[in-house]
Amino acid sequence: MNRKHKSFLPAMAFVVLLGLQVGATNAFGQPPGMGQRPAMPPIPIKGDTTHTLSKHFIQDSKVKKTPDAKGFIQRWLVLEPVRKSISRNSIFTDDYLRTTFSTDNFSSDFNTIPKNGEQVKVGDQELKWYALDSKAFSFNLYDFTYAINKPPYGVLFWLVTVIDCPQEIKNVRIAAGTNSAGMFWLNGKEALMLSGDRDMIVDNVTSPLLTLKKRKNIIRAAVINGPGMCSFCVRFLDEKGLPVKNFSISYQ
Amino acid sequence: MKKIKIMGATALLSLCLAGTVTAQIGQPFIHDPSTVIECNGKYYTFGTGGGGLISDDGWKWNGGGVRPGGGAAPDAIKIGDRYLVVYGATGGSSNHKGAILTMWNKTLDPKSPDFKYSEPVVVATSDGYEPCDAIDPGIMLDPTTGRLWLTYGTYFGFIRLVELDPKTGKRVAGNKEVNIAITCEASDLMYRDGWYYLLGTHGTCCDGANSTYNIVVGRSKKITGPYMDNVGRSMLEGGGKMVAAAGGRHIGPGHFGHMVLSDGVEKMSCHYEADLDQSGRSVLGIRPLLWKNGWPVAGDNFKEGTYEIQSVRRGYALELAVDFVRMAGGMRGFGRNNDEPIKPVPSQQLADVIKTWPTGDISVRIGDYVVRPNQKWTITAVPDAAGYPGGPSYKIVIAGTDRALAATADAEVITVPTFTGAPEQLWRIDQLTDGTSRIMPKVTPNSKKQYALVSSGDSTPALAAFDMNSDNSKWNFKDH
Numbered sequence: 001m002n003r004k005h006k007s008f009l010p011a012m013a014f015v016v017l018l019g020l021q022v023g024a025t026n027a028f029g030q031p032p033g034m035g036q037r038p039a040m041p042p043i044p045i046k047g048d049t050t051h052t053l054s055k056h057f058i059q060d061s062k063v064k065k066t067p068d069a070k071g072f073i074q075r076w077l078v079l080e081p082v083r084k085s086i087s088r089n090s091i092f093t094d095d096y097l098r099t100t101f102s103t104d105n106f107s108s109d110f111n112t113i114p115k116n117g118e119q120v121k122v123g124d125q126e127l128k129w130y131a132l133d134s135k136a137f138s139f140n141l142y143d144f145t146y147a148i149n150k151p152p153y154g155v156l157f158w159l160v161t162v163i164d165c166p167q168e169i170k171n172v173r174i175a176a177g178t179n180s181a182g183m184f185w186l187n188g189k190e191a192l193m194l195s196g197d198r199d200m201i202v203d204n205v206t207s208p209l210l211t212l213k214k215r216k217n218i219i220r221a222a223v224i225n226g227p228g229m230c231s232f233c234v235r236f237l238d239e240k241g242l243p244v245k246n247f248s249i250s251y252q
Numbered sequence: 253m254k255k256i257k258i259m260g261a262t263a264l265l266s267l268c269l270a271g272t273v274t275a276q277i278g279q280p281f282i283h284d285p286s287t288v289i290e291c292n293g294k295y296y297t298f299g300t301g302g303g304g305l306i307s308d309d310g311w312k313w314n315g316g317g318v319r320p321g322g323g324a325a326p327d328a329i330k331i332g333d334r335y336l337v338v339y340g341a342t343g344g345s346s347n348h349k350g351a352i353l354t355m356w357n358k359t360l361d362p363k364s365p366d367f368k369y370s371e372p373v374v375v376a377t378s379d380g381y382e383p384c385d386a387i388d389p390g391i392m393l394d395p396t397t398g399r400l401w402l403t404y405g406t407y408f409g410f411i412r413l414v415e416l417d418p419k420t421g422k423r424v425a426g427n428k429e430v431n432i433a434i435t436c437e438a439s440d441l442m443y444r445d446g447w448y449y450l451l452g453t454h455g456t457c458c459d460g461a462n463s464t465y466n467i468v469v470g471r472s473k474k475i476t477g478p479y480m481d482n483v484g485r486s487m488l489e490g491g492g493k494m495v496a497a498a499g500g501r502h503i504g505p506g507h508f509g510h511m512v513l514s515d516g517v518e519k520m521s522c523h524y525e526a527d528l529d530q531s532g533r534s535v536l537g538i539r540p541l542l543w544k545n546g547w548p549v550a551g552d553n554f555k556e557g558t559y560e561i562q563s564v565r566r567g568y569a570l571e572l573a574v575d576f577v578r579m580a581g582g583m584r585g586f587g588r589n590n591d592e593p594i595k596p597v598p599s600q601q602l603a604d605v606i607k608t609w610p611t612g613d614i615s616v617r618i619g620d621y622v623v624r625p626n627q628k629w630t631i632t633a634v635p636d637a638a639g640y641p642g643g644p645s646y647k648i649v650i651a652g653t654d655r656a657l658a659a660t661a662d663a664e665v666i667t668v669p670t671f672t673g674a675p676e677q678l679w680r681i682d683q684l685t686d687g688t689s690r691i692m693p694k695v696t697p698n699s700k701k702q703y704a705l706v707s708s709g710d711s712t713p714a715l716a717a718f719d720m721n722s723d724n725s726k727w728n729f730k731d732h
Contacts, residue, residue, distance in 0.1 A: 043377045046379045199454050199455070202489040
């Protein structure tokens, strides 16, 4: 039973239908009382529930960062979520994403590199940038919202990272997975879009062949989600589909 | 008004016939069904909210199953002479608190005096903060060790594996959960030939015809994983190879269940988020399960039509044993002028030959396929006859006629001039795990044995016990 598709009206409708179904099954001969749902058993809290970034992230690390063993990029500047009214993830068509990412953007200069702690305005929302290293191969934005005690659903995230290449690397692809939809830009140009209600799957969508130039390359990412889990993962692949790892990742 | 009613009934019948491709008949309306399980000759599946479906034949389903506890997405398994039913206390609450419970019953038949569920026990929970939501259980008894394994979880965090005691249904003391997948739900396990297979459902559910539900799989040599897909991605990275996706008029398969009916005959149960022929309702699906290069993939339930029935033994075709009627002409000859006009040669038609056929019973044989009327068989469902898991009974007639294939008391096959609906004229067709098909008469007269259509020689059909290891027992339906 899926909770991914979650909006108030469908959920209410499902609850009503569930009730009807229980009624129907009772009508088919279920003994009295056997269809009653028992109260949820008491479930003790198993771990630390404090809102802290350090559980899943390392903040503003000064340590040199390279891709992980499989090439995943774990260092990102991430902006507090832009609140959006999103009832279901199936609304994320190409047109919706282009319009939204154009409208609800912190800067139309896609080579802008924000700074940790910097405040920017998106519409009437004042939002703060965080410099974070994910402890996992993916970047869990649901965990991020919990850590900073913000609502987790109906959210648009902007992210930026800087790829520093010791030399030019030709014929690479950005490979990404997002939950739900997302879009990536490399050095100011659109690289790939992940539209629709997607699961975060490694290498779910890849870009056309690109060139990483010597020294700084700026990746801008946008990830948007209505209900449910929100996360993404991204890496570079070479022409053979193998991870590219000979670069470093920085916040500037 | 009466005419309208008749037309309505006709339309309904047409819908039933058209729906024989995959859907079950009756009232197969269910969401998140448990693995279909047999109990004392009947089939059962339980769904979200309580209750479930019952079927006498695995094809026609109606309500009546009883599964207390409410909640969602149960699973069921037979262990010894008892049935263990497992379910989630919630359908995935917004706070991600959940619990998985198990309970026993001696029978699944609510009319049986032995029908009584034991008190449910909690075997797994999620506290609302950990990266898991304890819903959607799937259960498997490891055939190599006898150990009982439970998977559960949804998109919120991990799919987890825990071990239960097969004698008590309780969690094994001290057992720690193992994370085995992400970004899916409705997980289930299978074992085959040294591999453990983890099934999961991806995509969006609960949105009718707009649902994108689909079933994927990864495999591991160890029950604890890592479960990898066909391109080397771990299911902990979202990996998975497609097992079943939408097709035809059925949208959004999810909640895999594995049924092994006999050697070479495996089925998968699921629900479709929307059956477009049934108001877009969520319905039970039962499909053949095939194995290709070590991976499971959903097969296709038999589709009515006109086919060559090809013996896998040699590749010859089942045919009416009548005299060969030559078509006009022959080989054109060598050295002719290739600039002569080209014109089509009409295929031989039934009307061209039927008057040469006897009018009584005609035997059948297997021969070189040359696209002749005596080699074309029209196969249609017989709606009033009982079916079997995943399909109705079929009649098999020579195309354009009512001449029907029938089993005889001496374990042979013949054709009779007219289909009467007699049980020896009804046929069961199952797609096998290798993609070929088994064809079985509903009965063999004066015999209690279950026979299948076989090739006893290259050109000789007969009835005999089905042998999955022999191509003599296998057939292909070729739609030319």
